[in-house]
Amino acid sequence: MQLSGQPVLILPEGTQRIVGRDAQRINITVAKAVANAVRSTLGPKGMDKMLVDDLGDIVVTNDGATILDEMNVEHPAAKMMVEVAKTQDKEVGDGTTTAVVVGGELLAKAEELLDKKIHPTLIIKGYRMAAGKAISLLNELAMDIDVNDEETLRKLAITSMTGKGVEEAREKLADIVVKAVKQVAENDEKMIVDTDYIKIEKKQGGDLADTELVNGIIIDKERVHPGMPKVVENAKIALINAPIEVKETETDAEIRITSPDQLQAFLDQEEKMLRDMVEKVKASGANVVFCQKGIDDLAQHFLAKEGILAVRRVKKSDMEKLAKATGATIVTSIKDLSDKDLGFAGKVEEKKIAGENMIFVENCKEPKAVTILVRGGTEHVVDEAERALNDAIGVVASTLKDGKIVAGGGAIEVALAMKLRDYAKTVGGREQLAIEAFASALEIIPTTLAESAGMDPIDTLVELRAKQEKEKNPYLGIDVFNAKISNMKDASVLEPMSVKKQAISSASEAAEMILRIDDIIAASKKSSESKGMPGGEGMGEFE
Ligand SMILES: Nc1ncnc2c1ncn2[C@@H]1O[C@H](COP(=O)(O)OP(=O)(O)O)[C@@H](O)[C@H]1O
Numbered sequence: 001m002q003l004s005g006q007p008v009l010i011l012p013e014g015t016q017r018i019v020g021r022d023a024q025r026i027n028i029t030v031a032k033a034v035a036n037a038v039r040s041t042l043g044p045k046g047m048d049k050m051l052v053d054d055l056g057d058i059v060v061t062n063d064g065a066t067i068l069d070e071m072n073v074e075h076p077a078a079k080m081m082v083e084v085a086k087t088q089d090k091e092v093g094d095g096t097t098t099a100v101v102v103g104g105e106l107l108a109k110a111e112e113l114l115d116k117k118i119h120p121t122l123i124i125k126g127y128r129m130a131a132g133k134a135i136s137l138l139n140e141l142a143m144d145i146d147v148n149d150e151e152t153l154r155k156l157a158i159t160s161m162t163g164k165g166v167e168e169a170r171e172k173l174a175d176i177v178v179k180a181v182k183q184v185a186e187n188d189e190k191m192i193v194d195t196d197y198i199k200i201e202k203k204q205g206g207d208l209a210d211t212e213l214v215n216g217i218i219i220d221k222e223r224v225h226p227g228m229p230k231v232v233e234n235a236k237i238a239l240i241n242a243p244i245e246v247k248e249t250e251t252d253a254e255i256r257i258t259s260p261d262q263l264q265a266f267l268d269q270e271e272k273m274l275r276d277m278v279e280k281v282k283a284s285g286a287n288v289v290f291c292q293k294g295i296d297d298l299a300q301h302f303l304a305k306e307g308i309l310a311v312r313r314v315k316k317s318d319m320e321k322l323a324k325a326t327g328a329t330i331v332t333s334i335k336d337l338s339d340k341d342l343g344f345a346g347k348v349e350e351k352k353i354a355g356e357n358m359i360f361v362e363n364c365k366e367p368k369a370v371t372i373l374v375r376g377g378t379e380h381v382v383d384e385a386e387r388a389l390n391d392a393i394g395v396v397a398s399t400l401k402d403g404k405i406v407a408g409g410g411a412i413e414v415a416l417a418m419k420l421r422d423y424a425k426t427v428g429g430r431e432q433l434a435i436e437a438f439a440s441a442l443e444i445i446p447t448t449l450a451e452s453a454g455m456d457p458i459d460t461l462v463e464l465r466a467k468q469e470k471e472k473n474p475y476l477g478i479d480v481f482n483a484k485i486s487n488m489k490d491a492s493v494l495e496p497m498s499v500k501k502q503a504i505s506s507a508s509e510a511a512e513m514i515l516r517i518d519d520i521i522a523a524s525k526k527s528s529e530s531k532g533m534p535g536g537e538g539m540g541e542f543e
């Protein structure tokens, strides 16, 4: 900007600014790079990534959301892609790689259109139309499932865990997941599943196949006093969110004690208060106490003498789960504790798992919170198993919510793409090109699956489209284990419709948002290194 020879500065010095096509190109390149980073992990034949953080801690995973999270991307466009994975993970628990890969491909196809001088707003409009259409087509193509059809629910869980390093135990894990989700589901006209109430407790050691479902909650703590019982049958459980201690004086009050009698009286008084608290607990009928706060040594001794099993400093989230599982109410004052507040468990037991004591609150009656105790040879195995379980839990929970599923292995994407192309023709104009681009972007899923199975991606896609068309069979997809096209429904490769729906909507929203940007204004960083500068350093790690 030159005004009579004087440059006019409207932004502070050091600000970096990139406008127009350059801005678009950079953002698209970055987003594609992010998608590329996770693409090779897609599907059962996908590879794993080893991520090493700055402290040298290692994570080996196949999970899109985890990879992107650990990568710590800096570029704003990259962060938008990471958001796609996070939303997907939060909303439906699975399909994170799919969402990011489709998002990247939508931008790759948009770039081709931009090169043909199609204006971004037209591309955005076409993508909008295509996404809306794709979602209504999904509803038409989806199959209904009965919430009591556990066999199918297990198949969905297995599909989500295939290729996740839990291979040998996936049947058993699928069974556990279905039982767990059904246990915590509340049927209130519609099925409501709060997956927070499925606690995953990991303990390295043993074998994946030793993973078990506990009908109740496991607390990673031990009883406070060795004199307390290790096992309590027919447990009546008190949940107390108050210290079983004599309160320290809040202000710095000084108590002057001038004679031994006074000291004794003082100590007696303290003892009496603790004894009263324990009396109160006993009077309620409780034989197990979970305390969110501390328990005084003397109170521990009294509780032990009464044969009450007590645990202290239990996490708030665990207290809530205990309440859900046992039916107890959390009380905030011991004075108010009564038998009505108590919960029930068939058995509370301290068990030694891999050398550490844990409290098992099990055999609860119709618990609305359960625990999956994950076992496995190494830390990496249990961590990856936890991620696989989370995917499977998400999948079963979201299927219960809407009762709709689709065929995986790229089948649904190819079916959608074909129908979108038909739709594009009815729209015409330049939007048609954008809708067709959207359709092709979805086909990145079958293409990638084919590639991972060692098949020729282009030939396979062409053949798959032709077969679906000829046989009028939207269930045909890529059988990655036999490297051929087969019926995914018959092969039990099933996925929830909601996973695909969420992937399509968040991928297209992110792509649209990135396409709409034609100006990147980055404030100068105070720090010496200009990390995260658009188009600057920090992008190399994706290449
Ligand atoms: N046995 C199978 N045969 C073919 N494709 C499968 C099979 N199991 C899963 N898939 C496909 O793998 C893809 C999911 O891969 P995954 O690595 O879990 O990524 P995401 O993070 O997107 O869930 C889906 O398209 C799904 O249909």
Ligand SMILES: [Mg+2]
Residues within 6 Å of the ligand: 094, 095, 096, 160, 391
């Ligand atoms: Mg998955």
